Amino acid sequence: MPLVGNIRDFGLSDFLYLVDRGYKTGALHLNHEHETAVLYFDKGKLIYGSRTQGERVGELLMRLGKITSQQVEQATQAWKPNGEETTLAQVLVREAILSQEDLQRTLQAHVEEQVYTLFAWAEGEFRFEHGQKPETDAPIMPMPVPVEHLIMxxxxxxxxxxxxxxxxxxxxxxxxxxxxxxxxxxxxxxxxxxxxxxxxxxxxxxxxxxxxxxxxxxxxxxxxxxxxxxxxxxxxxRKPKAQTPRDGGPSRLKRSLVSRIINRVRSM
Amino acid sequence: MQTVKMVISGAVNSGKTEFIRTISEIEVVSTERRATDDTRMVKKETTVAMDFGRISIGKDLVLHLFGTPGQKRFDFMWEILSEGMLGLIILVDSTRPETFRETNRIVDFFTSYRDTPYVIAANKQDRPNAWSPDELRLALRQKPDVKVIPCVATDRETVKNVLLELLYIILERSSEG
Structure with missing residues (x-):
């Protein structure tokens, strides 16, 4: 069942915390006025995020001037989606078109900037789909990014x-x-x-x-x-407050009395 | 006759009245009035004073259940209700993330000054869009040792289970004798 809500009430940073601590895998879909965004997570870490639907790694890297159309063609032909490499980004590294570090740096900078702009959204509906993964030719980062510094x-x-x-x-x-x-x-x-x-x-x-x-x-x-x-x-x-009789900490009952209450509730 | 008190709290429309009504052996003394502020958006009638229920344990012992008013303008009553309480149940509507911040505020109020035994009842778990207890624990930023228990406030067995989980915590802390 997806988690749904509004970032007005449960903010993006709150959600990132939940994803991190819950080791969530899935996609967070956000809608704000006429805009949309989606963030993908794997075991609590960000692997990809975009405000552009259907973004592909080859086109993105070409636009950023990191690779040529010939290199995209080369990687696409060498890519066996059912083989060892599951994503096109991995093929780019294997074919030595880009180093893993360069690819990571480029995609991470791009994805992070996309994510940071989302913090400015004061309201908007969110939906988290458990287990949903990005397309295999999406600009998935080789190394998932911890969310703490995104939150910061x-x-x-x-x-x-x-x-x-x-x-x-x-x-x-x-x-x-x-x-x-x-x-x-x-x-x-x-x-x-x-x-x-x-x-x-x-x-x-x-x-x-x-x-x-x-x-x-x-x-x-x-x-x-x-x-x-x-x-x-x-x-x-909060600053510790000196206890006064009025504060009256929790009552402490004798064990036998608590046991009687437990037995009574059990029997209801 | 010895009386002991448990407090049932939570945001507006979290299910406090239903929770007490489900387990109380007397008709719940509830001062329901037509809501006059923004809670009307959520609920046609809401609790403006308090709910009160009772479970008799024997001839010499009775457990009182007090529900707190949900609206912020009745915060002053929380302090009074919490005096001498045995434990606290915080109800949260698992389907409404917009109430999680308010729930946090309530937990903080009741637990920041006192070492109060408490559990969180993840209510409305029968609804299709309910957040799971584990997700609620993270959303409410509760520590792993805080019990977040699935609950349907109209279902007697789940309500009993919430009460029992709280009583087990109280039992661990109780004195010998």
């Missing part, structure tokens, strides 16, 4: 308090690192400004404090931390 870059382009406040309602909140950001953090490239903030996250200082110590505006700090948060590197928590 996409979020850099967000400049609306509204979206940020959904996740960070107050500058009194405290950012702290998630338990094991390790591998995920490696895919993320930070700007010097982001590093200044990243280095001051200690699980104690509030966003307001970080803004003061870095001499950055609270908005800038929140925007950067929103990026970390969306990419799953940090979480933000």
């Amino acid at each position: 870059e996409g979020v850099r382009r967000i400049d609306e308090w509204g979206r940020i406040k959904d996740r960070i309602p107050s500058t009194d909140m405290i950012p702290r690192f998630v338990d094991q950001p390790g591998e995920r953090a490696k895919g993320v490239k930070l700007s010097p400004e982001e590093w200044r903030i990243f280095a001051r996250i200690n699980g104690k200082d509030s966003l307001a404090t970080i803004a003061r110590t870095t001499s950055l505006s609270e908005f800038d700090v929140c925007r950067v931390v929103y990026g970390f948060l969306t990419a799953g590197l940090v979480e933000v928590v």
